[in-house]
Amino acid sequence: MYTKSTPAKTYDAIVIGSGMTGGWAAKELSEKGLETLVLEAGRAIEPVKDYTEHIPVWKKKFRDMGDRKRLEAEQPVQQTCNALDETNAKFFVKDKENPYTTEEGKPFLWIRGRHVGGRSVMWGRQSYRWSDLDFEANQKDGIAVDWPIRYQDIAPWYDYVEDFIGVSGQAEGLPQLPDGKFLPPMEMNCAELDVRDAVAKYFPGERKMTIGRAAVLTQPHRGRAACHYCGPCDHGCITKSYFSSLNSTLPAALATGKLTIRPNSVVHSLIFDSATRRVTGVRVIDAETHAAAEVHAKVVFLCASTLESTRILLNSATPEFPDGLANSSGQLGHNLMDHVMGGGASGRIPGHEDRRVLGRRPNGIYVPRFRNVSSKHPGFLRGYGFQGGAERAGWERGSGMAGFGAGFKKMLSKPGPWYFAFYGFGECLPNFENSAALDKDVKDSWGIPALRIRCNWRENERALLKDMSITAAEMLTAAGAEEINPFVEDNAPGLTIHEMGTARMGHDPKTSVLDSHNRAHDVKNLFVTDGACMVSSSCVNPSLTYMALTARACDFATAAMKKGEI
Amino acid sequence: MQRREILKLLVGTATLPLLSSEALALFQSVHDELPPTAALKTLNPHQDATITAIAEWIIPETDTPGAKSVRVNEFIDLILTDWMDAEDKDKFLAGIADVDARCHKAFGKDFVDGSTSEQMQMLTALDEELTEFRQMESEAPSRRPKIKPDSEKPFFDGMKRLTLAGYFTSEVGAKQVLHFEIIPSQHIACAPLPEEAVK
Numbered sequence: 174m175y176t177k178s179t180p181a182k183t184y185d186a187i188v189i190g191s192g193m194t195g196g197w198a199a200k201e202l203s204e205k206g207l208e209t210l211v212l213e214a215g216r217a218i219e220p221v222k223d224y225t226e227h228i229p230v231w232k233k234k235f236r237d238m239g240d241r242k243r244l245e246a247e248q249p250v251q252q253t254c255n256a257l258d259e260t261n262a263k264f265f266v267k268d269k270e271n272p273y274t275t276e277e278g279k280p281f282l283w284i285r286g287r288h289v290g291g292r293s294v295m296w297g298r299q300s301y302r303w304s305d306l307d308f309e310a311n312q313k314d315g316i317a318v319d320w321p322i323r324y325q326d327i328a329p330w331y332d333y334v335e336d337f338i339g340v341s342g343q344a345e346g347l348p349q350l351p352d353g354k355f356l357p358p359m360e361m362n363c364a365e366l367d368v369r370d371a372v373a374k375y376f377p378g379e380r381k382m383t384i385g386r387a388a389v390l391t392q393p394h395r396g397r398a399a400c401h402y403c404g405p406c407d408h409g410c411i412t413k414s415y416f417s418s419l420n421s422t423l424p425a426a427l428a429t430g431k432l433t434i435r436p437n438s439v440v441h442s443l444i445f446d447s448a449t450r451r452v453t454g455v456r457v458i459d460a461e462t463h464a465a466a467e468v469h470a471k472v473v474f475l476c477a478s479t480l481e482s483t484r485i486l487l488n489s490a491t492p493e494f495p496d497g498l499a500n501s502s503g504q505l506g507h508n509l510m511d512h513v514m515g516g517g518a519s520g521r522i523p524g525h526e527d528r529r530v531l532g533r534r535p536n537g538i539y540v541p542r543f544r545n546v547s548s549k550h551p552g553f554l555r556g557y558g559f560q561g562g563a564e565r566a567g568w569e570r571g572s573g574m575a576g577f578g579a580g581f582k583k584m585l586s587k588p589g590p591w592y593f594a595f596y597g598f599g600e601c602l603p604n605f606e607n608s609a610a611l612d613k614d615v616k617d618s619w620g621i622p623a624l625r626i627r628c629n630w631r632e633n634e635r636a637l638l639k640d641m642s643i644t645a646a647e648m649l650t651a652a653g654a655e656e657i658n659p660f661v662e663d664n665a666p667g668l669t670i671h672e673m674g675t676a677r678m679g680h681d682p683k684t685s686v687l688d689s690h691n692r693a694h695d696v697k698n699l700f701v702t703d704g705a706c707m708v709s710s711s712c713v714n715p716s717l718t719y720m721a722l723t724a725r726a727c728d729f730a731t732a733a734m735k736k737g738e739i
Numbered sequence: 740m741q742r743r744e745i746l747k748l749l750v751g752t753a754t755l756p757l758l759s760s761e762a763l764a765l766f767q768s769v770h771d772e773l774p775p776t777a778a779l780k781t782l783n784p785h786q787d788a789t790i791t792a793i794a795e796w797i798i799p800e801t802d803t804p805g806a807k808s809v810r811v812n813e814f815i816d817l818i819l820t821d822w823m824d825a826e827d828k829d830k831f832l833a834g835i836a837d838v839d840a841r842c843h844k845a846f847g848k849d850f851v852d853g854s855t856s857e858q859m860q861m862l863t864a865l866d867e868e869l870t871e872f873r874q875m876e877s878e879a880p881s882r883r884p885k886i887k888p889d890s891e892k893p894f895f896d897g898m899k900r901l902t903l904a905g906y907f908t909s910e911v912g913a914k915q916v917l918h919f920e921i922i923p924s925q926h927i928a929c930a931p932l933p934e935e936a937v938k
Contacts, residue, residue: 229913229921234821236814236908241822360928402926525929532926568907568917572900575870577797577862585903586803586916588932 184210184433185734187455187470189440189485192291193716194703194723195476196418196426197334201727202474203431207734210468211423212438212457214477215266215287218294218419224409225260235259253668254284256295256407264288264295264407270618274625281626282667283480289436290419291478292670293716295407298388298415298535299560300340301713302331302351306546311709314554317508317603318679320708321689324351330721337425338416338720339394341536342386350541350558350713357391358384362530364522364563364591365538371652372540380543380648385560387536388416388717397421402532415535435468437461439619442489443473443498443699451698452498458619472698472730472739476723479704480509480609483675484624486701487611499676499693504686506610508603508674509626510710513557513634515662516641519594520654522563529565529588537562540595540648542712544640553636557599557712559645563591593654597641598669600712602633607666609675628666638662671715673707691726698739702726779812781819781828786835787812788851793838794902796862803916806906814905834894838865865895872896 185207188198195211203209230237240259244252251257251265266285275281286292305324312319328351335354344352361369361384369382389406390399397420398412406415413420426432437460444454444467454469475482483506489498497505537560544556566589571581612625642659649657666672679685682694687706693699702723704715711718733739779787794806794815819828838861842850846857853861872893906912913919 227921229910229919230908231910231913234817236904238818238822238904359926362928366929400926402923403921527932528929529932530926530928531930532923534926534928568903571903572896573873575866577866577899579799579801582798582801582805585907 182208182469183454184208184468184470186210186472186474186730187212187468188474188476189455190214190291190476190478190481190703191289191423191434192286192418192476192478193293193296194719195291195474196293196422197720197723198474198476198702198727199418199426199432199434200422201724202731203426203429205727205731206429207431207472207731209426209432210470211426211432211434212440212455212468213287213289213291213434213436214439214460214481215289215291215436216460217289217434217436220409220411220419223263224411226403226405226408226410228260228408233259250282251284253282254670256297258408261295261405261408272615272617272623274612274615274623276627279627279629280665280667281628282665283626283672284667284670285478285481289423289434290417293417294409294419296417296670296716297714298406299539299714300335300338300342300353300386300388300717301539301558302353303327303711303713303718304349304351306349306542307709307711307713310555310711311603316554316709318677318681318684318708321678321680321685326689327718327721327725330725331717333724334717334720337395338388338421339390339397340386340388340717341391343383345381345383345541347381347541349546353386355386356394359387359389359391359534359536360384361538362563362591363525363528364593367522367524368563368593368648368652368654369538372648375651376543376648379547380540380644382538382540382648385536385539389535390414395421400535402534404533404535406535439621440477440485441465441619441621442485444469445489445491445494445498445696447491447493450493450696452696458621460619463619472700472734474723474726474730475699475701475705476703479672479675479707480624480626482701482703482705483609484611484621486676487609487624488622494695499686499695499699501695502682502684502686504677504684506675507605507608508677509607509609509628509666510601510603510671510673510707511628511666512669512671512710512712513599513601513630513638513664513666514597514669515664516557516597516599516638516645516660517559517561517595518642518645518649518657518659519592520646520649520652520657522591522593522652522654525591543644544637550640552640553633554602555600555633555637555712557597557637557641559595559597559641561593561595563593565589565591593649593652595641595645595648597638597645598671598712598714599634599637599641601666601710602631603674603677603709604631607674626667630666671704671710673704673710673715676701676705677708678706679708690729691722692729700726700730779816781832782812782816785849785851786832787816789835789838789849790815790898792851792858793862793898794905796858797899797902798906804911806902809906809909809911811902811905811909814909815901818901830891831894831897834898837894865893866899869893869895869899 186202186209188211191213250268308320342355343358372382400414439458441456443452487497540559542556568585571585607628609624611622615623646659676686678687691702791812794811798806
């Protein structure tokens with residue numbers, strides 16, 4: 174077979190993407206002795222230059238108000254993410270270079286990072302295990318297809334991943350939120366303790382408030398320093414105290430001497446060999462020169478993020494797979510999910526005027542799911558969890574208050590009242606109509622067809638949002654809060670940045686794309702281990718599960734290679 | 740110290756490196772691309788003098804510096820020039836002119852030429868009107884007889900916001916007044932507030 178630029182070397186493994194899951198695949202495969210190539214679409218990151226977490230507000234041109242005009246022109250979608258500000262906007266894509274389309278009246282906000290480390294550099298670090306309440310949900314509800322795995326299949330891999338990345342948290346013994354191998358928990362502040370105690374007192378056996386479980390080190394761990402509580406983790410961390418692939422998995426992978434990272438390598442498509450029905454490599458476009466090249470390997474791991482991995486498969490159609498590679502099921506691109514967020518309540522917690530918080534805790538509180546856990550709710554399926562927390566109001570409150578002069582200044586120099594907020598994250602049901610396909614009329618800066626995304630919330634998600642505002646207000650009422658303000662936000666799907674599905678796992682090749690080890694049913698040396706593989710969405714943050722599934726798939730793949738099955 | 744040495748200092752140990760102020764300053768200087776400049780791009784000298792004076796009324800010099808000495812006027816000029824839309828900028832500038840017009844009506848001179856008590860009187864009026872506007876705004880639309888549907892937020896709303904932002908995000912405001920530390924090194928969730936701050 175003729176190839177226009179045959180490389181000198183065939184790698185054992187190619188990993189597409191260097192973020193949350195790509196970093197794990199790189200580490201696991203290279204540690205097992207495989208010559209591994211990581212292809213990253215974006216640029217390399219130089220931490221000492223690119224990390225900006227210690228730039229104080231007075232050194233920022235717009236003092237945390239953001240470079241509004243530039244953002245509106247260059248990053249109109251990305252700027253809707255609240256983690257983006259003027260010094261870390263570079264970790265988010267330029268929207269014009271990376272277009273996608275949606276239907277009128279159905280917005281989808283696709284927040285993306287293209288650089289070595291991907292979105293693991295800016296992620297929210299919340300790390301929760303899924304439970305059998307999640308893995309059994311589709312089967313029990315008769316929705317979509319059953320997960321091909323259960324908690325016992327993934328539990329050892331949660332142990333393995335947590336042990337490496339370091340997750341701080343408090344064991345609670347809840348069946349719907351299994352405990353992990355935790356580093357010491359972070360502390361709750363006075364107002365949070367009030368709310369926690371009230372929830373325990375008034376909702377015993379139903380609701381519980383715990384400290385967030387976060388991939389942030391509360392003590393030195395595996396050569397990385399404990400958190401110094403500077404605050405803005407999404408700007409990088411020079412002491413490597415939170416988990417990102419840049420801070421943790423990629424350095425471990427590089428230490429094996431088996432890993433090559435190739436930045437600025439935009440993947441166009443996968444190369445499929447009809448004779449062997451295997452992928453033999455990847456077509457790559459240089460992000461800067463736009464030169465095309467091919468790289469080859471024995472096994473390929475797609476870890477490019479949910480929608481990018483699916484886009485690559487859709488763009489790799491062959492005569493055998495006219496609707497996208499590994500898509501004999503017709504399920505590729507379908508069942509896109511994201512958590513529905515933004516129902517909740519806020520309120521003022523009286524007292525504790527003589528107390529304050531020292532340090533900026535990069536974590537909040539968590540209320541694990543309590544709906545449809547031990548009793549059935551009449552209004553909706555599944556459930557939601559609350560993140561949130563309390564803090565004392567700062568100087569910003571002055572903008573909305575009467576007054577000026579010396580007394581006003583003195584008042585604003587001191588912390589204001591304690592305010593608490595519960596903010597809900599709800600499960601999204603898989604729906605075939607929520608989908609992504611290639612838009613043949615629109616191409617990105619590298620000539621690759623863009624995605625056309627069709628996704629909207631439905632009745633169940635809206636019912637969850639409404640219930641969040643009610644139960645959050647109930648808990649604040651129990652805690653004696655004042656000025657209680659229940660809210661129901663109207664956030665477009667995508668903005669939670671927990672997009673999942675579109676290449677789901679399953680037992681049956683006729684109704685799913687991937688098998689129980691994240692291997693394509695149709696292509697035996699192709700694995701997809703990022704969020705694309707998810708069969709349902711749970712209501713807890715998904716990254717820890719992506720990492721555990723990736724490590725598990727790498728173990729399976731290397732064993733299969735040894736046995737000569739791949 | 741070279742950048743490589745700073746990196747070593749920052750990441751070289753498994754326990755938290757205690758950063759010397761020298762190292763921290765150097766680390767920050769890597770990013771320090773935007774030295775403040777005194778050349779105003781939007782405000783003319785009279786407008787500048789007016790908002791400088793109003794800002795100092797909002798956040799005066801006390802035992803700590805006030806809005807004027809941390810150059811809140813330069814921050815406001817930057818926001819007007821590089822951040823606001825032209826329409827909002829024009830409204831803000833018109834708001835400054837309106838303050839002068841009202842001062843002329845009340846005591847026959849520009850705001851900056853007013854006596855302390857005349858300026859105080861104008862500030863009090865501006866603040867009371869803003870409070871009144873907000874109270875009406877927070878009421879149900881059907882019960883807002885005094886606010887016309889197209890009524891805008893008063894000038895003093897933006898002026899106060901920008902003054903507070905410009906002051907408390909300045910180096911003096913953040914460090915000297917709010918006692919902000921870039922690297923707190925610890926998290927104490929329920930620490931006592933120093934007694935003088937409770938009063």
